[in-house]
Amino acid sequence: MTVVRVEQKVLNENQRIALDLRRRFEENDILCLNFISAPGSGKTTLLESTLAVFRPEEKVAVLTGDLQTENDARRIARYGFPVQQIVTGGVCHLDGKMILRALEPWPLENIDILFIENVGNLVCPSSYDLGEQAKIVLLSVTEGEDKPLKYPSIFHKAALLILTKVDLLPYVPFDIEAAKANARQVNPAIEILEVSCATGKGMDEWRAWLDERRGNRRPIAAAINTGVVADKQH
């Protein structure tokens, strides 16, 4: 019997594809953001509200993942920007290969911002690097403020936390300061925005966050699962 030291990432193949994607995004100055949250936290609604304020000539594209249906792509397509639905057929997350395939028909030089809406799931998507510049995690105020402690992996890896549906705060027992403190416990560097797509609160700050990072003008902190792991591979 021989023991062979291997020392490689289990998701080596995904990591290889993610590195390739990241290199292509960088070459084309694309800001790629990977949106992750539980089902129903408002990823699609936030994307709709975001697209609504972009001018038609802006180069924005969306990939949206779900287990079944093309409903989200239909909702997002109404804003006139290129969108593709990735139907995973039961797989609980998006992986690098799915992104690679979906991008095939799109000339990357025509994209400045690529939004990836992951499958609604706080667990599995956190393990799969999609070549994004940052993961963004959404938490709605109708959920528990202890979610960052229950699902530390994604809050640990996200650069930005967007607290959604804040217009509902007067009606729910959600302690927003506790939620922020919990997120910072897991990830002290995490940035936090409060947004309501219903009233528009926080949308200006969110748009400013995006504008500051377009064309790689400012590095995105706290993207632990992108930079560090990528470096280790080579």
Next chain:
Amino acid sequence: MHEVGIASSILEAAHSETARRPGAKLIGIGVRIGVLSGVDIDALRFAFECITAETEDEKVVLTTEKCPRVNRCEDCGHEFSSSHLSPFTDAPCPRCHCERTKFVSGDQLDIAFVEVEEP
């Protein structure tokens, strides 16, 4: 939730490694799973059993090592682990009690070794 996919990736990588040694047969795999990896070890072991059942890999032994979160004190450099997931950064350095500590590891999802039988 995605442990079946992870188990398949582990098996696939172990077979690639084994294939580099002509005639070798895979009999064991060792993996390191960090508490922040998002992978549940029990679910992973169960998934591994399911995908190998009634295949040539049925007898492959999966060894799992659970890795704690490790922080380093920014003041004195002391590295310390905490097996619980929270609080993270609130945990002061046990040596100098400084509260500025930095994440070092805990998100591992690594294959450490494979065990093979060689002719």
